[in-house]
Amino acid sequence: MDGELLTGGGLNQVFRVGDAVRRPAGPWAARVHELLRHLAPLGIAPVPLGLDDEHELLSYLPGDVGHVFPDDDASLIESALLLRRLHDATVPLVDRLDGWQFAAREPVEVVLHGDFAPYNTAYRDGVPVGIFDFDAAHPGPRWWDVSWALIQFVLGLPDERKRRTALFCETYGYAYEDEHVLMRLEDMIHTIREHPAFVKQREERHDDYYLGLIEYVQANRA
Ligand SMILES: Nc1ncnc2c1ncn2[C@@H]1O[C@H](COP(=O)(O)OP(=O)(O)O)[C@@H](O)[C@H]1O
Ligand SMILES: [Mg+2]
Incomplete structure:
Protein backbone atom coordinates (compact mmCIF):
# COMPACT_ATOMS: atom_id res chain seq x y z
CA MET A 1 0.00 0.00 0.00
CA TYR A 60 -5.41 13.88 8.55
CA LEU A 61 -5.30 16.05 11.67
CA PRO A 62 -2.15 18.18 11.38
CA GLY A 63 0.00 18.42 14.48
CA ASP A 64 2.03 16.27 16.83
CA VAL A 65 0.69 13.15 18.48
CA GLY A 66 1.08 13.02 22.26
CA HIS A 67 3.55 10.22 22.86
CA VAL A 68 4.48 11.48 26.33
CA PHE A 69 2.33 12.40 29.30
CA PRO A 70 1.64 16.16 29.29
CA ASP A 71 2.89 17.79 32.50
CA ASP A 72 1.51 21.33 32.26
CA ASP A 73 -1.83 22.54 33.61
CA ALA A 74 -2.75 24.53 30.48
CA SER A 75 -2.61 21.41 28.34
CA LEU A 76 -4.57 19.43 30.94
CA ILE A 77 -7.30 22.07 31.03
CA GLU A 78 -7.54 22.10 27.23
CA SER A 79 -7.86 18.31 27.17
CA ALA A 80 -10.72 18.43 29.67
CA LEU A 81 -12.46 21.13 27.60
CA LEU A 82 -11.90 19.11 24.41
CA LEU A 83 -13.51 16.03 25.97
CA ARG A 84 -16.41 18.09 27.27
CA ARG A 85 -17.04 19.66 23.84
CA LEU A 86 -16.81 16.27 22.19
CA HIS A 87 -19.25 14.67 24.62
CA ASP A 88 -21.76 17.50 24.51
CA ALA A 89 -21.79 17.41 20.69
CA THR A 90 -22.66 13.69 20.66
CA VAL A 91 -25.89 14.02 22.67
CA PRO A 92 -28.14 14.07 19.55
CA LEU A 93 -26.75 10.64 18.56
CA VAL A 94 -27.33 8.74 21.82
CA ASP A 95 -30.27 6.86 20.30
CA ARG A 96 -27.81 5.04 17.98
CA LEU A 97 -27.48 2.12 20.37
CA ASP A 98 -26.05 -0.56 18.07
CA GLY A 99 -23.50 -0.87 15.29
CA TRP A 100 -20.54 0.11 17.48
CA GLN A 101 -17.61 -2.13 18.38
CA PHE A 102 -18.81 -2.27 21.99
CA ALA A 103 -22.28 -2.64 23.46
CA ALA A 104 -23.95 0.45 24.86
CA ARG A 105 -23.13 0.98 28.53
CA GLU A 106 -25.80 2.18 30.98
CA PRO A 107 -26.54 4.91 31.81
CA VAL A 108 -26.22 6.25 28.27
CA GLU A 109 -25.46 9.99 28.44
CA VAL A 110 -23.23 10.58 25.39
CA VAL A 111 -21.37 8.72 22.68
CA LEU A 112 -18.04 7.91 24.30
CA HIS A 113 -14.76 8.21 22.43
CA GLY A 114 -13.60 5.03 24.16
CA ASP A 115 -9.86 5.76 24.15
CA PHE A 116 -9.45 9.47 24.93
CA ALA A 117 -5.72 9.70 25.64
CA PRO A 118 -2.60 11.71 24.66
CA TYR A 119 -1.63 9.05 22.09
CA ASN A 120 -4.91 9.68 20.23
CA THR A 121 -4.64 13.48 20.52
CA ALA A 122 -3.25 15.95 17.98
CA TYR A 123 -1.28 18.83 19.57
CA ARG A 124 -0.32 22.14 17.97
CA ASP A 125 2.24 24.22 19.89
CA GLY A 126 1.64 21.93 22.85
CA VAL A 127 -2.11 22.59 22.84
CA PRO A 128 -4.51 19.66 22.26
CA VAL A 129 -6.61 20.57 19.23
CA GLY A 130 -8.06 17.30 17.99
CA ILE A 131 -8.79 13.68 18.76
CA PHE A 132 -8.70 10.65 16.44
CA ASP A 133 -9.00 6.84 16.61
CA PHE A 134 -12.74 6.46 17.25
CA ASP A 135 -12.71 2.65 16.87
CA ALA A 136 -13.80 2.19 20.50
CA ALA A 137 -16.65 4.74 20.37
CA HIS A 138 -19.96 3.58 21.88
CA PRO A 139 -22.83 5.08 23.90
CA GLY A 140 -22.33 5.30 27.64
CA PRO A 141 -21.87 7.46 30.73
CA ARG A 142 -19.51 10.43 30.70
CA TRP A 143 -17.49 9.01 33.60
CA TRP A 144 -16.25 6.16 31.40
CA ASP A 145 -14.19 8.54 29.20
CA VAL A 146 -13.39 10.94 32.04
CA SER A 147 -11.91 8.12 34.13
CA TRP A 148 -9.81 6.90 31.21
CA ALA A 149 -8.63 10.45 30.56
CA LEU A 150 -7.57 10.72 34.23
CA ILE A 151 -5.68 7.43 33.93
CA GLN A 152 -3.95 8.57 30.74
CA PHE A 153 -3.44 12.33 31.24
CA VAL A 154 -2.92 12.45 35.03
CA LEU A 155 -1.97 9.11 36.61
CA GLY A 156 0.82 8.49 34.07
CA LEU A 157 2.96 10.95 35.98
CA PRO A 158 3.74 10.45 39.70
CA ASP A 159 3.57 14.11 40.71
CA GLU A 160 0.57 16.08 41.94
CA ARG A 161 -1.96 13.44 41.00
CA LYS A 162 -4.65 14.66 43.42
CA ARG A 163 -4.39 18.29 42.42
CA ARG A 164 -4.30 17.50 38.70
CA THR A 165 -7.23 15.05 39.01
CA ALA A 166 -9.25 17.80 40.68
CA LEU A 167 -8.24 20.30 38.00
CA PHE A 168 -9.30 18.00 35.16
CA CYS A 169 -12.62 17.08 36.82
CA GLU A 170 -13.46 20.65 37.76
CA THR A 171 -12.73 21.83 34.20
CA TYR A 172 -14.85 19.07 32.67
CA GLY A 173 -17.61 19.40 35.27
CA TYR A 174 -17.58 15.94 36.78
CA ALA A 175 -17.67 14.89 40.44
CA TYR A 176 -14.66 12.61 40.91
CA GLU A 177 -15.20 9.04 42.11
CA ASP A 178 -12.45 6.53 42.87
CA GLU A 179 -14.85 3.69 42.02
CA HIS A 180 -15.17 4.90 38.44
CA VAL A 181 -11.41 4.93 37.90
CA LEU A 182 -11.14 1.48 39.51
CA MET A 183 -13.89 0.05 37.24
CA ARG A 184 -12.19 1.54 34.18
CA LEU A 185 -8.82 0.07 35.20
CA GLU A 186 -10.34 -3.36 35.83
CA ASP A 187 -12.03 -3.29 32.42
CA MET A 188 -8.72 -2.39 30.75
CA ILE A 189 -6.91 -5.25 32.50
CA HIS A 190 -9.64 -7.61 31.32
CA THR A 191 -9.30 -6.28 27.75
CA ILE A 192 -5.51 -6.69 27.76
CA ARG A 193 -5.83 -10.27 28.97
CA GLU A 194 -8.72 -11.33 26.71
CA HIS A 195 -9.00 -9.15 23.57
CA PRO A 196 -7.57 -10.89 20.46
CA ALA A 197 -6.05 -7.62 19.16
CA PHE A 198 -4.11 -6.85 22.36
CA VAL A 199 -1.25 -9.30 21.68
CA LYS A 200 1.55 -6.74 22.11
CA GLN A 201 0.04 -5.26 25.27
CA ARG A 202 -0.32 -8.79 26.69
CA GLU A 203 3.30 -9.69 25.88
CA GLU A 204 4.57 -6.45 27.37
CA ARG A 205 2.50 -7.07 30.54
CA HIS A 206 0.60 -3.79 30.40
CA ASP A 207 -1.88 -5.43 32.79
CA ASP A 208 0.79 -5.19 35.53
CA TYR A 209 1.08 -1.46 34.92
CA TYR A 210 -2.67 -0.94 35.35
CA LEU A 211 -2.69 -3.23 38.44
CA GLY A 212 -0.13 -0.84 39.93
CA LEU A 213 -2.52 2.05 39.32
CA ILE A 214 -5.33 0.13 41.06
CA GLU A 215 -3.07 -0.23 44.10
CA TYR A 216 -2.32 3.49 43.98
CA VAL A 217 -6.01 4.49 43.81
CA GLN A 218 -6.96 2.09 46.62
CA ALA A 219 -4.17 3.40 48.83
CA ASN A 220 -5.06 7.05 48.19
CA ARG A 221 -8.85 7.10 48.30
CA ALA A 222 -10.49 10.52 48.02
N1 LIG B 1 -6.87 11.36 11.45
C1 LIG B 1 -5.59 11.34 11.83
N2 LIG B 1 -4.85 12.47 11.79
C2 LIG B 1 -3.55 12.45 12.14
N3 LIG B 1 -2.88 11.35 12.49
C3 LIG B 1 -3.56 10.19 12.56
C4 LIG B 1 -4.94 10.13 12.24
N4 LIG B 1 -5.34 8.86 12.40
C5 LIG B 1 -4.27 8.18 12.79
N5 LIG B 1 -3.18 8.95 12.89
C6 LIG B 1 -1.79 8.54 13.24
O1 LIG B 1 -1.69 7.14 13.10
C7 LIG B 1 -1.39 6.52 14.36
C8 LIG B 1 -2.23 5.27 14.54
O2 LIG B 1 -3.60 5.58 14.31
P1 LIG B 1 -4.77 5.20 15.28
O3 LIG B 1 -6.01 5.59 14.56
O4 LIG B 1 -4.55 5.77 16.62
O5 LIG B 1 -4.68 3.61 15.31
P2 LIG B 1 -4.38 2.53 16.45
O6 LIG B 1 -5.62 1.73 16.51
O7 LIG B 1 -3.22 1.75 15.94
O8 LIG B 1 -4.09 3.24 17.72
C9 LIG B 1 -1.71 7.58 15.39
O9 LIG B 1 -0.92 7.45 16.53
C10 LIG B 1 -1.39 8.86 14.64
O10 LIG B 1 0.00 9.11 14.66
MG1 LIG C 1 -4.64 5.03 18.54
Whole structure:
Protein backbone atom coordinates (compact mmCIF):
# COMPACT_ATOMS: atom_id res chain seq x y z
CA MET A 1 0.00 0.00 0.00
CA ASP A 2 1.38 3.45 -0.81
CA GLY A 3 1.63 6.31 1.65
CA GLU A 4 3.68 6.83 4.79
CA LEU A 5 3.15 4.33 7.60
CA LEU A 6 2.28 6.16 10.82
CA THR A 7 3.46 4.70 14.09
CA GLY A 8 1.01 4.93 16.93
CA GLY A 9 -1.13 2.68 19.03
CA GLY A 10 0.22 -0.39 17.31
CA LEU A 11 -3.21 -1.94 16.90
CA ASN A 12 -3.69 -0.85 13.28
CA GLN A 13 -1.51 -0.19 10.26
CA VAL A 14 -2.37 3.41 9.46
CA PHE A 15 -1.02 5.12 6.33
CA ARG A 16 -0.88 8.80 5.61
CA VAL A 17 -1.77 9.60 2.00
CA GLY A 18 -1.47 13.34 1.48
CA ASP A 19 -4.11 15.07 3.61
CA ALA A 20 -5.79 11.77 4.46
CA VAL A 21 -5.13 8.64 6.49
CA ARG A 22 -6.11 5.15 5.36
CA ARG A 23 -6.73 2.65 8.13
CA PRO A 24 -8.36 -0.79 8.44
CA ALA A 25 -12.13 -0.53 8.85
CA GLY A 26 -14.01 -2.72 11.33
CA PRO A 27 -17.69 -3.65 11.05
CA TRP A 28 -18.42 -0.57 13.21
CA ALA A 29 -16.90 1.91 10.72
CA ALA A 30 -20.22 3.00 9.17
CA ARG A 31 -21.55 3.98 12.60
CA VAL A 32 -18.30 5.76 13.49
CA HIS A 33 -18.44 7.69 10.19
CA GLU A 34 -21.95 8.85 11.04
CA LEU A 35 -20.54 10.18 14.33
CA LEU A 36 -17.56 11.82 12.59
CA ARG A 37 -19.82 13.50 10.01
CA HIS A 38 -21.87 14.88 12.88
CA LEU A 39 -18.72 16.17 14.63
CA ALA A 40 -17.21 17.70 11.47
CA PRO A 41 -18.37 21.29 12.16
CA LEU A 42 -16.40 21.31 15.42
CA GLY A 43 -13.10 20.75 13.62
CA ILE A 44 -11.75 18.54 16.42
CA ALA A 45 -12.05 15.07 14.83
CA PRO A 46 -11.16 13.49 11.47
CA VAL A 47 -13.70 13.98 8.68
CA PRO A 48 -14.71 10.72 6.95
CA LEU A 49 -13.69 10.73 3.28
CA GLY A 50 -14.38 7.17 2.19
CA LEU A 51 -15.22 3.63 3.27
CA ASP A 52 -15.11 0.21 1.64
CA ASP A 53 -15.19 -3.32 3.08
CA GLU A 54 -11.59 -3.19 4.25
CA HIS A 55 -10.44 0.39 4.71
CA GLU A 56 -11.59 3.80 5.75
CA LEU A 57 -10.24 7.12 4.54
CA LEU A 58 -10.24 9.99 7.06
CA SER A 59 -8.86 13.50 7.00
CA TYR A 60 -5.41 13.88 8.55
CA LEU A 61 -5.30 16.05 11.67
CA PRO A 62 -2.15 18.18 11.38
CA GLY A 63 0.00 18.42 14.48
CA ASP A 64 2.03 16.27 16.83
CA VAL A 65 0.69 13.15 18.48
CA GLY A 66 1.08 13.02 22.26
CA HIS A 67 3.55 10.22 22.86
CA VAL A 68 4.48 11.48 26.33
CA PHE A 69 2.33 12.40 29.30
CA PRO A 70 1.64 16.16 29.29
CA ASP A 71 2.89 17.79 32.50
CA ASP A 72 1.51 21.33 32.26
CA ASP A 73 -1.83 22.54 33.61
CA ALA A 74 -2.75 24.53 30.48
CA SER A 75 -2.61 21.41 28.34
CA LEU A 76 -4.57 19.43 30.94
CA ILE A 77 -7.30 22.07 31.03
CA GLU A 78 -7.54 22.10 27.23
CA SER A 79 -7.86 18.31 27.17
CA ALA A 80 -10.72 18.43 29.67
CA LEU A 81 -12.46 21.13 27.60
CA LEU A 82 -11.90 19.11 24.41
CA LEU A 83 -13.51 16.03 25.97
CA ARG A 84 -16.41 18.09 27.27
CA ARG A 85 -17.04 19.66 23.84
CA LEU A 86 -16.81 16.27 22.19
CA HIS A 87 -19.25 14.67 24.62
CA ASP A 88 -21.76 17.50 24.51
CA ALA A 89 -21.79 17.41 20.69
CA THR A 90 -22.66 13.69 20.66
CA VAL A 91 -25.89 14.02 22.67
CA PRO A 92 -28.14 14.07 19.55
CA LEU A 93 -26.75 10.64 18.56
CA VAL A 94 -27.33 8.74 21.82
CA ASP A 95 -30.27 6.86 20.30
CA ARG A 96 -27.81 5.04 17.98
CA LEU A 97 -27.48 2.12 20.37
CA ASP A 98 -26.05 -0.56 18.07
CA GLY A 99 -23.50 -0.87 15.29
CA TRP A 100 -20.54 0.11 17.48
CA GLN A 101 -17.61 -2.13 18.38
CA PHE A 102 -18.81 -2.27 21.99
CA ALA A 103 -22.28 -2.64 23.46
CA ALA A 104 -23.95 0.45 24.86
CA ARG A 105 -23.13 0.98 28.53
CA GLU A 106 -25.80 2.18 30.98
CA PRO A 107 -26.54 4.91 31.81
CA VAL A 108 -26.22 6.25 28.27
CA GLU A 109 -25.46 9.99 28.44
CA VAL A 110 -23.23 10.58 25.39
CA VAL A 111 -21.37 8.72 22.68
CA LEU A 112 -18.04 7.91 24.30
CA HIS A 113 -14.76 8.21 22.43
CA GLY A 114 -13.60 5.03 24.16
CA ASP A 115 -9.86 5.76 24.15
CA PHE A 116 -9.45 9.47 24.93
CA ALA A 117 -5.72 9.70 25.64
CA PRO A 118 -2.60 11.71 24.66
CA TYR A 119 -1.63 9.05 22.09
CA ASN A 120 -4.91 9.68 20.23
CA THR A 121 -4.64 13.48 20.52
CA ALA A 122 -3.25 15.95 17.98
CA TYR A 123 -1.28 18.83 19.57
CA ARG A 124 -0.32 22.14 17.97
CA ASP A 125 2.24 24.22 19.89
CA GLY A 126 1.64 21.93 22.85
CA VAL A 127 -2.11 22.59 22.84
CA PRO A 128 -4.51 19.66 22.26
CA VAL A 129 -6.61 20.57 19.23
CA GLY A 130 -8.06 17.30 17.99
CA ILE A 131 -8.79 13.68 18.76
CA PHE A 132 -8.70 10.65 16.44
CA ASP A 133 -9.00 6.84 16.61
CA PHE A 134 -12.74 6.46 17.25
CA ASP A 135 -12.71 2.65 16.87
CA ALA A 136 -13.80 2.19 20.50
CA ALA A 137 -16.65 4.74 20.37
CA HIS A 138 -19.96 3.58 21.88
CA PRO A 139 -22.83 5.08 23.90
CA GLY A 140 -22.33 5.30 27.64
CA PRO A 141 -21.87 7.46 30.73
CA ARG A 142 -19.51 10.43 30.70
CA TRP A 143 -17.49 9.01 33.60
CA TRP A 144 -16.25 6.16 31.40
CA ASP A 145 -14.19 8.54 29.20
CA VAL A 146 -13.39 10.94 32.04
CA SER A 147 -11.91 8.12 34.13
CA TRP A 148 -9.81 6.90 31.21
CA ALA A 149 -8.63 10.45 30.56
CA LEU A 150 -7.57 10.72 34.23
CA ILE A 151 -5.68 7.43 33.93
CA GLN A 152 -3.95 8.57 30.74
CA PHE A 153 -3.44 12.33 31.24
CA VAL A 154 -2.92 12.45 35.03
CA LEU A 155 -1.97 9.11 36.61
CA GLY A 156 0.82 8.49 34.07
CA LEU A 157 2.96 10.95 35.98
CA PRO A 158 3.74 10.45 39.70
CA ASP A 159 3.57 14.11 40.71
CA GLU A 160 0.57 16.08 41.94
CA ARG A 161 -1.96 13.44 41.00
CA LYS A 162 -4.65 14.66 43.42
CA ARG A 163 -4.39 18.29 42.42
CA ARG A 164 -4.30 17.50 38.70
CA THR A 165 -7.23 15.05 39.01
CA ALA A 166 -9.25 17.80 40.68
CA LEU A 167 -8.24 20.30 38.00
CA PHE A 168 -9.30 18.00 35.16
CA CYS A 169 -12.62 17.08 36.82
CA GLU A 170 -13.46 20.65 37.76
CA THR A 171 -12.73 21.83 34.20
CA TYR A 172 -14.85 19.07 32.67
CA GLY A 173 -17.61 19.40 35.27
CA TYR A 174 -17.58 15.94 36.78
CA ALA A 175 -17.67 14.89 40.44
CA TYR A 176 -14.66 12.61 40.91
CA GLU A 177 -15.20 9.04 42.11
CA ASP A 178 -12.45 6.53 42.87
CA GLU A 179 -14.85 3.69 42.02
CA HIS A 180 -15.17 4.90 38.44
CA VAL A 181 -11.41 4.93 37.90
CA LEU A 182 -11.14 1.48 39.51
CA MET A 183 -13.89 0.05 37.24
CA ARG A 184 -12.19 1.54 34.18
CA LEU A 185 -8.82 0.07 35.20
CA GLU A 186 -10.34 -3.36 35.83
CA ASP A 187 -12.03 -3.29 32.42
CA MET A 188 -8.72 -2.39 30.75
CA ILE A 189 -6.91 -5.25 32.50
CA HIS A 190 -9.64 -7.61 31.32
CA THR A 191 -9.30 -6.28 27.75
CA ILE A 192 -5.51 -6.69 27.76
CA ARG A 193 -5.83 -10.27 28.97
CA GLU A 194 -8.72 -11.33 26.71
CA HIS A 195 -9.00 -9.15 23.57
CA PRO A 196 -7.57 -10.89 20.46
CA ALA A 197 -6.05 -7.62 19.16
CA PHE A 198 -4.11 -6.85 22.36
CA VAL A 199 -1.25 -9.30 21.68
CA LYS A 200 1.55 -6.74 22.11
CA GLN A 201 0.04 -5.26 25.27
CA ARG A 202 -0.32 -8.79 26.69
CA GLU A 203 3.30 -9.69 25.88
CA GLU A 204 4.57 -6.45 27.37
CA ARG A 205 2.50 -7.07 30.54
CA HIS A 206 0.60 -3.79 30.40
CA ASP A 207 -1.88 -5.43 32.79
CA ASP A 208 0.79 -5.19 35.53
CA TYR A 209 1.08 -1.46 34.92
CA TYR A 210 -2.67 -0.94 35.35
CA LEU A 211 -2.69 -3.23 38.44
CA GLY A 212 -0.13 -0.84 39.93
CA LEU A 213 -2.52 2.05 39.32
CA ILE A 214 -5.33 0.13 41.06
CA GLU A 215 -3.07 -0.23 44.10
CA TYR A 216 -2.32 3.49 43.98
CA VAL A 217 -6.01 4.49 43.81
CA GLN A 218 -6.96 2.09 46.62
CA ALA A 219 -4.17 3.40 48.83
CA ASN A 220 -5.06 7.05 48.19
CA ARG A 221 -8.85 7.10 48.30
CA ALA A 222 -10.49 10.52 48.02
N1 LIG B 1 -6.87 11.36 11.45
C1 LIG B 1 -5.59 11.34 11.83
N2 LIG B 1 -4.85 12.47 11.79
C2 LIG B 1 -3.55 12.45 12.14
N3 LIG B 1 -2.88 11.35 12.49
C3 LIG B 1 -3.56 10.19 12.56
C4 LIG B 1 -4.94 10.13 12.24
N4 LIG B 1 -5.34 8.86 12.40
C5 LIG B 1 -4.27 8.18 12.79
N5 LIG B 1 -3.18 8.95 12.89
C6 LIG B 1 -1.79 8.54 13.24
O1 LIG B 1 -1.69 7.14 13.10
C7 LIG B 1 -1.39 6.52 14.36
C8 LIG B 1 -2.23 5.27 14.54
O2 LIG B 1 -3.60 5.58 14.31
P1 LIG B 1 -4.77 5.20 15.28
O3 LIG B 1 -6.01 5.59 14.56
O4 LIG B 1 -4.55 5.77 16.62
O5 LIG B 1 -4.68 3.61 15.31
P2 LIG B 1 -4.38 2.53 16.45
O6 LIG B 1 -5.62 1.73 16.51
O7 LIG B 1 -3.22 1.75 15.94
O8 LIG B 1 -4.09 3.24 17.72
C9 LIG B 1 -1.71 7.58 15.39
O9 LIG B 1 -0.92 7.45 16.53
C10 LIG B 1 -1.39 8.86 14.64
O10 LIG B 1 0.00 9.11 14.66
MG1 LIG C 1 -4.64 5.03 18.54
